[in-house]
Amino acid sequence: LWHELGILANYLEDIPSLFDDCELWIRKYPFAWIKSQNHAIAQIRKKVKNIKTAEASLSKQFEWSDVVIFSSTSAGIEAMLSGRYTINVELHDLIKIDPLENKGDFSKVIHCSSPEELKNALKVVKNMNQKEFLDSIKNQIDFAKQIYSPVNQNIVKEIITC
DSSP, X not given: OTTHHHHHHHHHHHOTTTTTTOOEEOOOOSSSOHHHHHHHHHHHHTTOSSEEOOXXXXXXXXXXXXXXXXXXXXXXXXXXXXXXXXXXXXXXXXXXXXXXXXXXXXXXXXXXXSHHHHHHHHHHHHTOOHHHHHHHHHHHHHHHHHHSOOOOHHHHHHHHHO
C-alpha cells in the first residue's frame, strides 16, 4: 500500500543499521502511488547504500532474493511457495492488513511489528545453519499451501453437481 515504504523509511530512522550487510531490493507497486513510493525510496537510500529497485516479474525478483519481507501483500505467500524465506512486517498506518491472519497456524512465519523486531529477525535468519534455513522454508511452504493450493477437481465436481 502507499504508506508501507514510508513506514519502512521510518524504521530506518530508528535503526539506521537495519539492513547493514544486506543487499536490499524494493519491489514498487507498479500501478499507483508512484510519487509517494519514490519519495520513500529516496529516504531509504539515505540510510541504505546497497539498494536496488529494478523492475522485473515477481517470480524473477524472488529468484534474486534469499529473504523476502512483506506486509499486506499476498506476494509474501507467493514468495513462500517459491521457496523463499519470508518475514511478515507490520507496515500499516491505521488498519492492520495481514494476508496470513485467520489462515491457520502461521507460527512458522516470523512476524515483526517494530524495527527492533525486524532487526532481530534478520539476525536470526542470518545465524541459521543451512539445515535450519531449509527446514524453515519447508515449513513456510507447507503453511502457504494451506492458503493457496491446486484446485481439487473432486470438490469442484461435487459443488457443480449439487
